[in-house]
Amino acid sequence: MSARTWSEEESRLRTAICRVGKLSYDRNYIVGADGNISARMSDGTILITPTGAMKGFLEPVHIAHVDMTGRAMDDGPKPSSEVGIHLVSYQERPDCKAICHAHPPHAVALTIAGVDLQTPIIPEIIVTIGGIPTAPFGTPGTPELPETIRDLVRCSDVMMMQNHGSVTLGANLMDAYKKLDMLEHTAKILWLAHVAKGGLEPLAPDLVNKMLATRSKLGITTRNTLENQCGVDPPR
Numbered sequence: 001m002s003a004r005t006w007s008e009e010e011s012r013l014r015t016a017i018c019r020v021g022k023l024s025y026d027r028n029y030i031v032g033a034d035g036n037i038s039a040r041m042s043d044g045t046i047l048i049t050p051t052g053a054m055k056g057f058l059e060p061v062h063i064a065h066v067d068m069t070g071r072a073m074d075d076g077p078k079p080s081s082e083v084g085i086h087l088v089s090y091q092e093r094p095d096c097k098a099i100c101h102a103h104p105p106h107a108v109a110l111t112i113a114g115v116d117l118q119t120p121i122i123p124e125i126i127v128t129i130g131g132i133p134t135a136p137f138g139t140p141g142t143p144e145l146p147e148t149i150r151d152l153v154r155c156s157d158v159m160m161m162q163n164h165g166s167v168t169l170g171a172n173l174m175d176a177y178k179k180l181d182m183l184e185h186t187a188k189i190l191w192l193a194h195v196a197k198g199g200l201e202p203l204a205p206d207l208v209n210k211m212l213a214t215r216s217k218l219g220i221t222t223r224n225t226l227e228n229q230c231g232v233d234p235p236r
């Protein structure tokens with residue numbers, strides 16, 4: 001399909017994917033040809049960044065268009081090799097309309113160092129996101145990787161993949177990007193605190209519960225792995 005025949009929705013989403021790609025690249029959440037960004041159209045098909053591309057330099061015509069099995073809708077650009085992460089997320093979450101997969105350095109480093117981002121420490125994150133769980137290691141480029149996040153995706157809009165990267169789900173592209181932005185900012189604060197203090201202390205459970213109780217009053221409905229432990233191993 002050429003630019004001439006794109007619907008208004010398709011043109012808008014292709015442009016928005018490029019914008020989020022540039023933001024992610026400029027903020028160092030992805031480098032080289034890392035990461036991928038997608039959006040689900042109202043007909044159920046997926047627009048996604050192409051394989052091997054640097055996300056800071058994309059034009060709308062570079063975006064790939066696939067169906068819910070990952071099959072190309074046209075003879076245009078080929079989708080990212082990590083398209084499976086996106087397909088699993090859209091399968092499990094009919095409410096999800098956009099996904100950012102990135103390699104935010106502080107957040108990935110903390111998974112490598114074994115620092116649990118799910119630990120409730122920062123009030124803003126407890127209230128808005130709830131928790132940041134980490135999926136077990138999966139080999140990139142294989143069907144194993146998307147399956148590692150399937151349980152967590154049902155339970156959380158924000159998650160890490162061990163030693164690899166982040167997945168954030170949104171009601172639209174800016175929402176998915178906002179969660180990536182918040183995730184890496186959280187990781188930076190925890191990193192600094194970890195270095196300064198030599199470890200991280202969770203907030204007391206009664207404080208955490210008080211904050212979680214404000215979510216319903218504030219109308220916050222993001223899926224919350226702190227409250228329900230859904231998809232997360234129970235604390236040891």
Ligand SMILES: [Zn+2]
Binds near residue numbers: 102
């Ligand atoms: Zn990746």
